[in-house]
Amino acid sequence: MGDRREMIHRVVLPKFDANITEATIGEWHRSEGDAVHPGDVLVDIITDKANFELTAEAGGILRKIAAAEKSQVPLGYVVALVGDAADDLPDVAAENEKLMQEYLASVTGRTVSAPTGDRTGPPKERVARQGRVRATPRARRLAREHHIDLADVREKTGVEVLTEKEVRQYIEENGS
Incomplete structure (x- = not known):
């Protein structure tokens, strides 16, 4: 067989x-x-x-x-x-x-453990190490449509690469 x-x-x-x-x-x-x-x-x-x-x-x-x-x-x-x-x-x-x-x-630009894995360390400490906000194209478009600064989303979430999920959550929490 x-x-x-x-x-x-x-x-x-x-x-x-x-x-x-x-x-x-x-x-x-x-x-x-x-x-x-x-x-x-x-x-x-x-x-x-x-x-x-x-x-x-x-x-x-x-x-x-x-x-x-x-x-x-x-x-x-x-x-x-x-x-x-x-x-x-x-x-x-x-x-x-x-x-x-x-x-x-x-x-x-580096290896990650999981797409939605736990993020450790104080968010602001991790964010301070980065200049440009990294985000997926869909996250950028959603932020642009709602007039949201991705740096604000990054600062609030502490996520290194923003996805549509984080931007939507930010919109829901902040009423943007």
Whole structure:
């Protein structure tokens, strides 16, 4: 009996544009267990520049959705697996975690322990060591739309690289 893992097709977040490094998962048009055919729209992908439809390149059963709606993921992230019902599923969680770590390290310029891990040390002490505020493109856009200075968000949260989550939390807490 052969290795069935070769039959699984990984649906990967492709590179849409040279300046896009991450995207937000929009609405899923299919659910786990649904039959899909090549060309079927699987999910909406939202970037700072445009929205895209990610389509199935292979037919089969949508076996696993690996990226939830509204989650931000880097390019190359495996968002779903398509294959036959009998196919063994590869462990894409570890693969995606490694990719996320590499992406966050490239944004921060250093290795991080986890995307949403605990942050230690007094926030202002860590913030004082940095000049420019580092933030994801979505965080910058949200702050701009709400006329928020990202330095204020960084100072309040102590987070080294701001994401949309921290900016939204700041908006909720400060009524901006």
